[in-house]
Amino acid sequence: MEASHAISEAVKLAEPGVxxxxxxxxxxHIVERxxxxxxxxxxxxxxxxxxxxxxxxxxxxxxxxxxxxxYTATASQGLALMFEILFIVSGMRLPVCMTLxxxxxxxxxxxxxxxxxxxxxxxxxxxxxxxxxxxxCYDLTLMQFKVSEDHRVLLxxxxxxxxxxxxxxxxxxxxxxxxxVDEFLPAYxxxxxxxxxxQPMTQGPIGFPxxxxxxxxxxxxxxxxxxxxxxxxxxxxxxxxxxxINGSRPELYSMVEEYRTDDAEIIFVxxxxxxxxxxxxxxxxxxxxxxxxxxxxxxxRPFPKEALKKALKNARRVAVLERAVSPGAxxxxxxxxxxxxxxxxxxxxxxxxxxxxxxRDVKLDHVEKMHEMxxxxxxxxxxxxx
Numbered sequence: 001m002e003a004s005h006a007i008s009e010a011v012k013l014a015e016p017g018v019x020x021x022x023x024x025x026x027x028x029h030i031v032e033r034x035x036x037x038x039x040x041x042x043x044x045x046x047x048x049x050x051x052x053x054x055x056x057x058x059x060x061x062x063x064x065x066x067x068x069x070x071y072t073a074t075a076s077q078g079l080a081l082m083f084e085i086l087f088i089v090s091g092m093r094l095p096v097c098m099t100l101x102x103x104x105x106x107x108x109x110x111x112x113x114x115x116x117x118x119x120x121x122x123x124x125x126x127x128x129x130x131x132x133x134x135x136x137c138y139d140l141t142l143m144q145f146k147v148s149e150d151h152r153v154l155l156x157x158x159x160x161x162x163x164x165x166x167x168x169x170x171x172x173x174x175x176x177x178x179x180x181v182d183e184f185l186p187a188y189x190x191x192x193x194x195x196x197x198x199q200p201m202t203q204g205p206i207g208f209p210x211x212x213x214x215x216x217x218x219x220x221x222x223x224x225x226x227x228x229x230x231x232x233x234x235x236x237x238x239x240x241x242x243x244x245i246n247g248s249r250p251e252l253y254s255m256v257e258e259y260r261t262d263d264a265e266i267i268f269v270x271x272x273x274x275x276x277x278x279x280x281x282x283x284x285x286x287x288x289x290x291x292x293x294x295x296x297x298x299x300x301r302p303f304p305k306e307a308l309k310k311a312l313k314n315a316r317r318v319a320v321l322e323r324a325v326s327p328g329a330x331x332x333x334x335x336x337x338x339x340x341x342x343x344x345x346x347x348x349x350x351x352x353x354x355x356x357x358x359x360r361d362v363k364l365d366h367v368e369k370m371h372e373m374x375x376x377x378x379x380x381x382x383x384x385x386x
Contacts, residue, residue, distance in 0.1 A: 001173055003134035003166045004029035007073070007099050007159070010141035012043045013181040016097075017068025017188075020048045020059035024078040025111045026163040027101035031073055053078035057085040057096070064094035065203050067194035069145065069187075072096070075163060076103035076117045083121070089156045090125030090219060092204045095148035095188070096156040098126075099141065102272070102323075103163040104358045112359020113163040115272065118300075119324035119332055125219055127157035127226060128301040130271040134171040135248040137161050139237065140298075142176075142185060143253075146233050151191045153226045155219075162273040164359070173248060176241055184240050223302050230255060230299055256307035257296040260286065264293030266374055267312055267348075269337060270321040271297040274355070274362055278321070281367040292371060297333075309340050318350045319374040321362075325354060331382060352382045360386070 001009070007030050011019070019038070021031035038047040046063075050056045053074050060070040074082060079100060089096050100118055104110035118128060129144060131137040137159065144157040161167060193201060207215055234253035243251050250257050259275075260282055261267055268278050275296045285292045295311040297304065312318055322333045329335070334352035341347040353370050356362045366385055373379055 001134060001170065001175075002029065003137045003161060003169050003171065004101075005033050006134045006138040006173060007141055007161070008033035008037065009175060010138045011071055012037045013176070013178055014069065014071070014142060014145050014185060015043050016045050016071040018046045018048065018060065018063035018070045020050050020056040020063075020070070020072045022050050022053050022056045022074070022078065024053065024075050026103060026167045027073045027075045027099065029167065030099055030101070053081040054085065057082040057089065060096045061085060061089050061092070061094060062195075064089070064096050065092065065195045067188075067190040069149070070094075070096045071098065073099040073101070075101040076105055079117045079121060080105065083124070086121060086124040086126060086156075088204060091215070093154040093219070093222070094156060095145075095154055097141075097144050097148055098156070098158040100158045100160045101163045101167045102160050110358045111163070113165050114323040114357045114359065115160070116324045116357075118158065118160045122301055122332070125155065125223065126301065127155055127223070127230075127299070129157065129159045129299055130297060131159060131161045131166065132273055132275045132296065133248050134166065134169060135173040137166060138173060138175070139241070139249060139253070142181060143233050143237050145188075146185050147226065147230050149188045150229045150233075153222055153229050154191065155222055155226060160272065165273045171248065174241075174244060180240065184237065227255070227302050227304070253298070254307065255297075255299040255304035256311050257298055258311045259294040259296065261293035261295060261311050261315075263291055264314070265291040265316045266319065266371060267292070267315040267317075268294045268319050268321060268367075268371075269297065269308070269312075269333070270294070271300060271333075272323070274321060274323070277362060277364055278367055281364055281371065284364075285368070285371060290371070303336055305340055308337065312340075312348060315348045317374050317377070318348045319370055320350065320352045321355050321370065322352065323354075323356045325357070334382065349377060350381075353385050354382065355385045
């Protein structure tokens with residue numbers, strides 16, 4: 001199945017009350033396939049063909065405020081056009097769910113993959129999941145609804161999948177029966193009063209200085225509290241839908257997947273599809289006697305501080321691979337990893353490699369070279385790998 005269609009299939013199983021769609025490369029296949037499901041009567045979702053991404057997220061906001069499950073998908077410039085409303089959705093504590101097909105930001109125009117779009121939205125109050133392969137795209141989509149709609153959370157979420165590298169990739173994968181998914185993901189039940197023409201009310205009104213700060217803190221607290229809910233949902237999902245032989249996902253989902261980290265002296269940190277290449281290199285280097293592993297970030301927001309500290313606690317050196325930049329400052333994931341150890345006596349040496357910007361290929365040889373550079377500790381703390 002194409003990974004984009006895996007997302008479509010998962011959304012069909014979740015059966016949102018409203019799906020708002022605007023096509024933008026490389027996520028078009030997702031909403032295109034969903035439109036076929038709706039037209040064929042395979043789902044009862046209301047499908048709204050909007051005139052822009054701003055309208056798509058606004059339609060989801062309005063739908064969610066009426067108490068129905070809501071979904072959309074976008075990429076890159078589309079996410080940028082949504083930016084104002086992203087804050088409003090999270091501030092109103094509406095559990096809208098989205099798929100983001102990661103794509104580089106213009107200019108120059110690029111339709112290829114990096115993480116600049118989602119990283120630029122890391123502070124808008126949305127939970128962020130990152131998928132490595134088609135199976136994880138499918139699974140994380142089902143789980144994001146359950147996490148977002150949990151009454152201890154009530155926050156929007158996005159599943160990030162690498163554009164083209166995943167969106168247009170065909171892989172073998174497992175799908176699940178509708179009755180099994182319904183048991184895992186029951187119908188959404190709003191906690192608060194919803195918009196109803198028969199009982200008019202206002203949602204998201206002005207927040208005066210006497211109240212605004214408390215409301216923002218409650219949003220931050222909910223994001224922190226979502227860690228417990230995410231771990232619960234990951235555990236329940238992994239038990240309900242166990243990995244079959246040669247399954248392309250971890251046996252137990254976790255916020256940080258540890259791959260051969262137990263005795264690793266050098267550990268890569270990355271997220272998204274590049275983790276598949278890193279695992280191949282880790283296995284190859286292990287055969288040569290190198291003690292190397294991977295800590296794959298599955299959940300980037302909330303930032304999995306404790307899980308990362310656990311994964312990296314025995315490492316002598318850490319190599320962070322990221323596909324986004326922060327002009328005028330250190331790369332974002334690099335700085336957040338370093339902050340974990342600022343008050344620790346035992347700190348790993350942490351290096352950062354900026355890779356794959358604008359869809360540049362990251363080959364196995366590149367990963368091996370980064371391992372060698374980290375092992376010998378040569379060069380700058382932040383390196384661009386062309």
